[in-house]
Amino acid sequence: MAAETVALASDHGGFELKEQLKKELAAKGYQVLDLGTNSADSVDYPDFGQALADAIASGKASKGVGLCGSGIGISIALNRKKGVRAALVHSGLEARLSRQHNDANVLVLGGRFTGIEVAKDALNEFMTAKFEGGRHTRRVEKLG
Numbered sequence: 001m002a003a004e005t006v007a008l009a010s011d012h013g014g015f016e017l018k019e020q021l022k023k024e025l026a027a028k029g030y031q032v033l034d035l036g037t038n039s040a041d042s043v044d045y046p047d048f049g050q051a052l053a054d055a056i057a058s059g060k061a062s063k064g065v066g067l068c069g070s071g072i073g074i075s076i077a078l079n080r081k082k083g084v085r086a087a088l089v090h091s092g093l094e095a096r097l098s099r100q101h102n103d104a105n106v107l108v109l110g111g112r113f114t115g116i117e118v119a120k121d122a123l124n125e126f127m128t129a130k131f132e133g134g135r136h137t138r139r140v141e142k143l144g
């Protein structure tokens, strides 16, 4: 079976953490699609949120990881796109619940607020937890 493709995008505030999570995903055998940014130089998070949202909506990637300094700006940008369910989390448990209950397809982290161990735990939960369906299906469908 072909490896699942995971797209990543960040602004400068999430750049360093994106680089670390990219390595983590590659080491676990995922196909990685890095949509930038490619340095710590200042850029605008809506541009990177849109690129990641497009990759998810078009099916280029089945899941995504979005980052900015707080995680807030890129979450707002991502969730403007139909079919994108981006979850800003601060723990592995929230990441797991975002998959089980919300069928989130993008994990969002704040690069300036999230330590590497919490980020790795959240990434692992996000990549392995499954949507539970049932009553959650109706609710997710209502999101459009």
Ligand code: RB5
Binding pocket: 011, 012, 013, 014, 045, 068, 069, 070, 071, 072, 073, 074
């Ligand atoms: C950039 O300084 C910062 O505003 C951005 O990374 C993010 O935190 C916005 O929500």
